[in-house]
Amino acid sequence: MRSIWKGAITFGLVNVPVKVYSATEDHDISLHQVHDTDGGRIRYQRRCEVCGRVVDYAHITRAYDDGDKTVILTDTELKSLPEERSREIDVVEFVPNEQLDPIMFERSYFLEPDGKSAKAYVLLRRTLESTERTAIVRFALRQKTRLGALRVRGDVLMLQGLLWNDEVREAKFPALGERVRISDRELELSATLVDSFAADFAPENFTDDYQAQLNALIQAKLERGDSVDTDETFGRLPGDGDGDDDATGGGEVLDLMEALRRSVENNRAETNRAETNGAETNRSEQTGASGRGRG
Numbered sequence: 001m002r003s004i005w006k007g008a009i010t011f012g013l014v015n016v017p018v019k020v021y022s023a024t025e026d027h028d029i030s031l032h033q034v035h036d037t038d039g040g041r042i043r044y045q046r047r048c049e050v051c052g053r054v055v056d057y058a059h060i061t062r063a064y065d066d067g068d069k070t071v072i073l074t075d076t077e078l079k080s081l082p083e084e085r086s087r088e089i090d091v092v093e094f095v096p097n098e099q100l101d102p103i104m105f106e107r108s109y110f111l112e113p114d115g116k117s118a119k120a121y122v123l124l125r126r127t128l129e130s131t132e133r134t135a136i137v138r139f140a141l142r143q144k145t146r147l148g149a150l151r152v153r154g155d156v157l158m159l160q161g162l163l164w165n166d167e168v169r170e171a172k173f174p175a176l177g178e179r180v181r182i183s184d185r186e187l188e189l190s191a192t193l194v195d196s197f198a199a200d201f202a203p204e205n206f207t208d209d210y211q212a213q214l215n216a217l218i219q220a221k222l223e224r225g226d227s228v229d230t231d232e233t234f235g236r237l238p239g240d241g242d243g244d245d246d247a248t249g250g251g252e253v254l255d256l257m258e259a260l261r262r263s264v265e266n267n268r269a270e271t272n273r274a275e276t277n278g279a280e281t282n283r284s285e286q287t288g289a290s291g292r293g294r295g
Helices: 075-079 121-129 183-196 211-223 256-294
Strands: 006-010 016-020 062-065 070-073 086-097 107-115 133-140 145-153 154-161
Touching: 006 133, 016 070, 107 121, 121 133, 121 145, 121 154, 121 183, 133 154
Parallel strands: 006 086
Antiparallel strands: 006 016, 016 107, 062 070, 086 133, 107 154, 133 145, 145 154
């Protein structure tokens, strides 16, 4: 694994240097879109709605729209915010483990001690274990201030991002406000059904059947030769290079309205040129006739 950033857990005068790693990964097979008739790759372009040009990432910045006005924020302005420069995981408070609602959990990160000694790291881990508490922390990651829960998983400290309170919706369903009568017999049968499915949770016993079958389908098509050369899906010939159409402008894709607009403009230009040439020809003929008449 490669660490995504380095920082330090801070609470009081205690400072615990750590490296942060993503604790999870996406195992979904990556698919892209192609034209069904020729297998050509479908691209989505970053086109400016004002000038109509395709824009490189280097010229893209962010903005806030309040409905009436748009405030454009430059990269320099965003980087000036203190949260973006922070490399501290600042402990706000220690709370009982059971007070955390799982609905608030976001992504998880492993923390590795960074330095010659792991004593401060191990001390914090053991303290959390013995007190059965979780540290609520504030930290900044990928240009966003976040709330987090620092807890123990085995021998490792784990940081889990938390949703802010106003990001969790309140569930209010009319049917749940009505009085519902449940008999003792119904409750007993329901409990019996639950007991029949009772087990200890073992994550390794569960697999993503869809991804497994998708992978089998792809491999079978490859073995049958039911595939096309990847360069061909980009419309490239051998030796064409990387085919970066955004940089060269050679692969610009026009939508229908744009194609129609340009066609109309071209036709008008051709008509104007024809009319101009016709007028000049008439003037030349008239001039020639006048000269012959005088002669």
